[in-house]
Structures are given as C-alpha cells and as structure tokens.
Amino acid sequence: MIAAKEFGDTDFAKMDPMTxxxxxxxxxxxxLSGKTEINSRFTSLPxxxxxxxxxxxxxxLN
Known part of the structure; x- marks a missing residue:
C-alpha cells in the first residue's frame, strides 16, 4: 500500500525486484554476517x- 501511495497504483510493484x-x-x-547483499529487513520478536x-x-523505522 505504501508503494502504491508513493509510486501510483500502476507501479505498486516497482520495488519487488529488490526484495x-x-x-x-x-x-x-x-x-549479521555482512557477507551477503542483504542490508536491511523487516523483522519480528525475538x-x-x-x-x-x-x-x-x-x-x-518502528
């Protein structure tokens, strides 16, 4: 929903190739390894x- 708000309804999937x-x-x-392309993520407890x-x-963000 945030992507659609930022990029418009037709480009809601614009960020998908980067996920x-x-x-x-x-x-x-x-x-934590720092040896992959992963440099951010959304997570949960614990x-x-x-x-x-x-x-x-x-x-x-929180």
Missing part, C-alpha cells in the same frame, strides 16, 4: 532484539 523473502533465522544470519544489540545495526 527477497527469507525465514527470520536465515535473514538474521545473513544480515529477532529484532538480537539485531538491536548487534554492532553496526541501527533502526530506521
């Missing part, structure tokens, strides 16, 4: 607590 779906444990490992304590990780 990948991973299970939370795999995404956490990828983000994974956000682990990420919040990791060096080099900062919250962009």
């Amino acid at each position: 990948v779906s991973l299970p939370h444990p795999e995404a956490l490992t990828a983000l 994974f956000q607590y682990v990420e919040a304590k990791a060096p080099g990780i900062h919250r962009v």
